Amino acid sequence: MMFTVPMKLLSAAVLSRDATFVSDELLRIGSLDAVSMKDISGTNADAISNQPRDGAADRIREARKRVEGLLSLADPAIPRPDPAGFVGSAIPDAAIIEKQLDAVAAHINGIRERQKEIQEQILKLDEIRRQVEAYGTTHERPVLAGSSLLVIRSGTVAESDWPSLEKALASSPAVLAPADVPVNNRRSLLVVTLKRDDARTMAALGRYHWTDTERAAEGKGNADEALKDINAKRDKLRRTLDECAADFRKLYEEKGASLADAWAGLRAAELSLRVRSNFSHTESVSLLSGWIPVSDQRLVEDGIRKASDGRCYIEWLDAGQASVDGMAPPVAMKNPRILVPFQTLVTNFGVPEYGTIDPTPFVAVAYLCMFGLMFGDAGHGLVLVIVGALGLLRARKAGKPSTLSRLILYCGGAAIVAGLLFGSIFGQPLLPPLWFNYHGVVAGEAELAAGGVRSVYDILGITIKFGIAILGLGLLINWINLTRQKKWLPLFLDKAGLVGGWIYGAGAWVAFYFVGHQYRELPSMGLLIPLLAIPTVLLAFKAPLEYLEKRRSGHEKGKFGGGTIMVFFMEWIVSILEIYSGYLANTLSFMRVAGLGIAHVSLMVAFAQIAAMVSPNGAISIPGLIILLAGNTLVIALEGLSAGIQALRLNYYEFFSKYFNGTGRAYSPISFRSVD
């Protein structure tokens, strides 16, 4: 956890006939971050050949993605089985699977076509309904006959013709309102159509010996009846649509399991082929190479021996030995689950260099401290905790990443702790502060101030000291990293090295001394010389020493002369400026923590005062509560976002700039957890 995960470079030779078993075993273990054997074989590179790119692998990948898509159509989604159980099985025939998928797609298409036909009929009915509704739906306004768009016919058909007529008009945009009981073996009927469809409707009615009758002024001749019939027809069509949906579900009940199995088989084959594609070959031997975490070394070695029945040669190289051009070990960070959101913050910035300190735990502490200082309110923190928890539940339910929700949850926790330290709940100093009363200090109520903090200057002072601690921690991490990497020159003379740290520490002490003496007195020269002058002079040695090192290693071949000395001098001046102005800026940058904290309190005080203004007698009123609610909501949303962004900025640009080298390559083993 303290440092990035140590890696070893595996190089192995197995018989070609065992290659498949070995690749399957490596896939099961899921630790191999493969590298091309050609990259490490040096002069023997010509004797080996890489696995030729196989079109079958692409086809399997495409088929797998297609199955994934089809599986995602099911509701609820069909869980994908673990492909591990399919490793070692014969590689599926992509052509056969594609045919199965085409059949499923065709079935779905058939269902959609049916839905489309039904939908068209629903749309026609909807149109008639719109017309009917536009011209009244009550008994008091039975004005359908007066509609300029609709035709209403009242008449009868023989009872024996009624079923056929109903069938004939089923697919036409006509609404039939039949009487419940036939009279004299004839059924009374009301037919509503759009005028533009009247000719077609009349033709159908004529075929079934329709006889016009005079329409009653009330009863069936009104729009309610027509609407009733439209709704009945529509409901029937809706039920048919439901049947289509049921057919769709049935399709997945029947095919879902085989689709899921097909996916697992294809995924296992795809990954197995991907492992094998990194193998190199001689005539009868397959060679493989890749980075493995040291913790998995035994497991991988045993796996290869078992899969090859002992017919193998295995060699392990330490990361230091293997660090040749283009062969830098990949970087894995192993942190507890609780720190995952902070690890994401780190990797969003960059991947640290291999073998250096994993900054995640430090970022977690620094980020939460900064957030808490800027957003110190137990009530607001509680809101963030609730929002984060809800987001977490939602993400879990949807099977989506929950990093942001977790981060909000943790920030909420930090705000609660800080709120208790400052005694602040929803912008009110309701609790006795454990540290100092932020509200009292900001409002200038000295009698409320406590804990040695009496003014906003004291708060600014706290954040500056906090900044010095963070920057100091960054320097310490840098020194440890450089020591482990045996980079002695940067360790001593870099601006974030020991000399830089010396100047920074001494400079901070001098600054506090100056402030402590009312800006009138600096330490004596006897102190200033060893504290600042000596390390500043030492910086002048950096450029010449670097030059000498480059000449020794052959990287510097230019002629030494006056120009070179001038360059040394200029580099020294630049270093001095960078250290003095850079560190000052870095430190003062932490004043934003105080700034946002003060703004948070000020805004809440302002909203409390506005709320008090609307209730001059001091009683709690509804408008006052609304103002407080709106104020709290605004502050939580805006200040929460600002505090989160500023905390991130301080980590990225002040803390990371002291030690972080984002040149690492992320460890990316081929495993069932691989994302693609």
Next chain:
Amino acid sequence: MADALTVYGFLSAKLKTRISAFLPGDRLDDAIRAKSLQEAFLPLRGSYFESLENIYSTTGDLKAVEAELFAMEAAAYIELFHFLEDPALSFVRATARAVEIEAVKSVLRLWFDAHARGRAIDDRTGYIFRGRVIESLDMEAIVNAPTAADLVALFRATIYEEIVSRLIPEAVMLGSVFELESAMDRLYFEGLFEACSRLNTKDQEIARRFVGLEVDIQNLTSLVRLRSFHDMPGDKVGRYLIDFGSSVSASSLAQAYTTDSIAGAAGALLGHRYENLASIWNKGDTKTRLAALERVLRQVRVSEAERLLGGYPFSIGIILSYLVLKTEELRGVRTVLNAKYYGLAEDRIRSVV
């Protein structure tokens, strides 16, 4: 008058953010590679077009999906109205007229099919755009108007009243809505030019370039259609062309039409960057040539939009770029989904997207 930063500052940021969230090309490519229409919706998940899958899955109706795409296009214009003030607002409203005219044309075609040609339109009326862009039009009543007189009455007090009252009887008599539609296109451009003239000098310069290009595209498309589908005599062509194109005047184009040198006119129209247009034009049948021509024209539009996007951000240019790119995005999705419905090959789809 408010300064450019006040007028366009917020909108510029908003639209640039929107443009950055447009459907990435690889997603559209995934949709092209999908093996069925249903699968073509999958790459649209998580994008602005996610809702389309739900429409298709519940109705199986691609026309309903297309109607939704049209509504999205209209919404893209309408939304801008809230963020602008005159004269920029008038100009954007004038550009939005293109969408409204498209909706009006569709509904008039339906009315014409049902009443003048006696065709069944039941399977199409459900997809009418019923929203409001600029004018308050009762599309439902228009499509169901029993007579031409009733139809004209429904356009009373709108910008379309004069055209509809003058040309609907003629359309019914001649059995064609071509004149009516051409008049509406001209109306659109007249409005655009008028709104353009009210912009400030800088915006006017940008807008004129854009409008000029639109005119060129319209004229060229009209020429091709006049020759291919209507076989219009040369002396009557001029009245269907819009003047003030960016490269070639309407009279020159009309002359090119009569001398049968459309390819040359097209080349001149589109400038040196598209000088190979003549070679495209001389290949294949009318349909192929039309497709090739439209492809080049779209390319010109998009190039112009991208050029504007890269320029000064506080001008009407950003809005025009957004609208062109949005229209292209919608067109791409619409084309791919239709192509999947008809089972076209990937290469063929790519050639038109």
